[in-house]
Amino acid sequence: MAQRSPDVVKKMADLLRAGATMLSERCPVCGLPLFRLRSGEVVCPVHGRVYIVRDESEVSRVTVQGVLEELEKVVATRISESLEAAKRGEPRARELSEWLDVLERTERILSMIRRAQAQGEVEKSNVENSERGARKRQ
Ligand SMILES: [Zn+2]
Structure with missing residues (x-):
């Protein structure tokens, strides 16, 4: 190869x-x-x-985690922007609620990955499903 x-x-x-x-x-x-x-x-x-990884499931976990951590930052920025707009009297409730929704999912998947890392093992299918979910939300 x-x-x-x-x-x-x-x-x-x-x-x-x-x-x-x-x-x-x-x-x-x-x-x-x-x-x-x-x-x-x-x-x-x-x-x-590159990250040195032990096996294939760890490769996808590292990638998903990187994407999600990046997403977390973007969402935080968007939420803060919506908040600023709301302070100026522009209604952004719907946008804010959508970003909070994304943030909630991101946090949930990230905590799942981190918990799995702490345990040292994760079902590969979980990681792949989270990856699909994260991409769809972007
Ligand atoms: Zn290479």
Whole structure:
């Protein structure tokens, strides 16, 4: 599955020249060896920064969590904007209620993921369902 085009080989050489260390772990996406930069960041020559994960279910969990945490920030901004508009006398009750709804769902899924992480195991189907739900709401 690994693509070893001249570009990738050059990128790997560049990483090594820059003082990066080649790791025994491989990129979960393309299977290329990962590199640890001097900064401590772990990167794939193709995909850039990656999280080291143990198995496939953990890959999707990391992704879902990242998306949801991003969504959480966006929603917080929107709620604060709606609130400001309401203070100026513009009625935004419906919008506010919709964003609060999104926030509630986001928080619920995130707490589910965090709880699963604490327990160290999660049913893969749960994560996949949450992922679909989160995308639909965006
Ligand atoms: Zn990769």
